[in-house]
Amino acid sequence: MRALLLGLLLVATSGGVLGAQTLPQQGSAVHLGTATCGGSTCHASTQPWKNSMVLQNEFVTWSTKDRHARAYGSLVSVLGKRIAANLGLPNAHEAKVCLDCHADNVPEGRRSKQFALTDGVGCESCHGGAERWLGQHVSGTGGHAENVAAGMFPTEDSASRARLCLSCHFGDENKSVTHRMLGAGHPRLRFELDTFTAAQPAHYRVDDDFFKRKPSPTGVQVWTIGKAMQVRSFMSMLADPKRNQDGRYPELALFDCQACHHRIDGEAMPRPRAALPGRSSPRLNESSLVILQVIADQTKPEMGTLLRRQTAALRSAATSSMGALAAAAQAIADSAGAMVDHLAQYPFRPGEYAALLGGVLDQADVAGFDDYAGAEQATMAMSAIITEMDRIGLLSGDQRTRMAAELEKAYSAVDSDIAFSPQIFVAALQGIARARPIPPVPARRSYLVPGVRR
Template sequence: MRISNWRLAITAILGLWCLGTTAVSAAAPTLPENAAEIHLGVASCAGSTCHGAVVPWQGSNVLQNEHVTWKEKDAHSRAYKVLLDPRGVRIARNLGLADAASAPECLSCHSDNVAADKRGKQFQLSDGVGCEACHGGSVRWLGMHASGVSSHAQNVENGLYPTEDPQARAAMCLTCHVGDSTHVINHRIMGAGHPRLRFELDTFTWAQPAHFRIDDDYRKRKTVVDGMKTWAIGQVMALQLTVDGIADAKRGRDGAFPELVWFDCQACHHVVPPSGDDNWSNDLRWHKRTGTGLGPGVPRLNDANFIMLRVALGRIDQGLANTLREQTLALHSASRQGPDALAKAAETLKGTTTRAITAINGYGFGKADVAALIQALVAEGRSGELIDFGAAEQTTMALSALLAASKDATWLNEAQFVAMNTALSQCYDAVQADRNFSSETFLTALNGFAAAVPQF
């Protein structure tokens, strides 16, 4: 998907979120894949009176056409099939795998790859990332929830995964969208032709596209968390998995070198300025960044999530934001000293991410935070911290999340929303493709967005 499409997801959700400041449960539930529940397969959810309706049902709690949305518009229903497409075949061949569609290296993220004894009769690996990959094995809740006699809490008790909780949702989505010790992504797979991974919890939730609607009935059944908190939780959870990956003795290194998947791809992969070309400066990207402390000609870690979290924490706990900044600098510096030093510095960051989760969960984002967070992002941009493609992309998605949250909370009138959304389009255009990325163009777009922010 082209990233510019994601803003359409925002327009589709106007007025759907309400602002909730309810605290989120602290303990992360067991992930759908690791829980004991049997996965019955997509077919068991797709009945026409269940989630297989062709159009949304009137008068029902849920839309009931979730299956059609998933099958026709959601990339997850294609996740297995792409392994058999030319691109999947080529990646497998380059890696020396006989067949991507039977390789655990690929199935871990491209299907609901639960253990054989947890697969029901109608379960098919070829369903790709099916309903139960996200909602949990349904063997104990399917019957009760289909007859409508059980509450949401009872369903969760019976193994339904609480996808409405941003922390639980992030923990689940990110296993595949950042990777972990059982969903392993590395530069070898990238080098074989795999696309780069990028993720922002709020933007991606709506871009999936969403097969749910947040209305009064939804609010009665479930706790609704605003887009700002969802964004912040998504950032800290992504960071946690990243530092886990860097610190992991197996995944954090490639022989004598640190594993490159954690580095900024475009720091190495971009056009080299040719000699005898008057436009050489277009291709020379390096600028000094105080946030890395690194000089030119050095690969740098992808610190987009670090910057975003630092910005979020700036509103919540400045001391913690400062600690994060210092530890990020130490991490960049350690990246020059080899995998052991890097792993140690990453280990240090783990405690900070845990404290950050608690801090974010305990904070109620409000109106004043929107303008302040936008200002903080713009300040990062003006000080040169957002010159990398990945950071510009994360910033754009952060602006999306903030804009959507403001609209949902009815802090903007229609004209204000349109002005900001138009300005946001310029940011999306600037991060359309890394091959034409220019940090100057992005910064102009970012300043344009800041100019469109009204006085709330």
């Protein structure tokens, strides 16, 4: 009985805010192909329509500016071919392991005549197979809710969107970029929902009308929910004995690359094998967990305390057994799931943004400036917060200019793992700390000494 109740409880929570919607690649709807969406009187207008709720030139934005349109092309590029060869695959453009993320790789039976795999990550990879909603969508008989009921994926919902993007930008039960693939030359994956949403680039206009039609969270909420979802995905993979495995070792893509590598490009110089798990314990990639800690401390302090305890447990479990590691990871995945529900309801107040920014600055300090993945996540976090502060008018013209310049500096410092410059990153943190719109609170630690690790 207890097990049954627990089971029901789990079903209840996972069917909630976390977005139970089937991802576009799964499910049963036929995918009609981008050509179906891209008629000139549909979404392929060359100019945005003046009197329309949506821009109608989405196809043009996607096909000319969005890297997703080139995702299939990457599989036949020089690098794509080299990765495939290194992995012993006949080629990349017919390999399921590559197509699952670089194209709308639904099974043969779910492809219409117009469907083309070469379209890469097309409209229906994100918006869902159009078979059952296209009719009412074109005739205008239903609104967005009706479309979603007929199988359109709710990309406007942050948790659902995070799950969708993360399925390719981190991985899920069905696919991932493993250490073997990284070793074969695949670029390291990085992700942050708000930043990547902005970078896609947007083929839609988020204005008053958009908010009326689609009650959507603000940028900071997108960032925080995305972060909780990211930690949940990461910890679920760590907790899964099938996915967290590479022969006798755990899946090294989940660890801090620098724990073993001095450089993490193709010329990587692994330290002696003694550094592998079992003999000593390399650190996990905690870059997203660290940021979620900041968000919890600010919005739900008791969760902050719990996460701190669970993080300590995870670290000590990493040196004990795979079973203990899985249990510790699962506990954090559950906390992250609870944070998603919490954040979806949390009424962020403008006064909190400076505190969140301060938290990220402090954490970047605690985490150590030679931690590349941490610096990268801290930069995207600061960018999400500062953009929102600016949007709601919390920054003076001068602050805005200075913050933008310092952010630019931080971005250039983390531009590539090979060229990562802790010094430039530290200087940018100091600049942001000085420019923020509150009297600079004395920092808990000094930002002056790069290279100090936990």
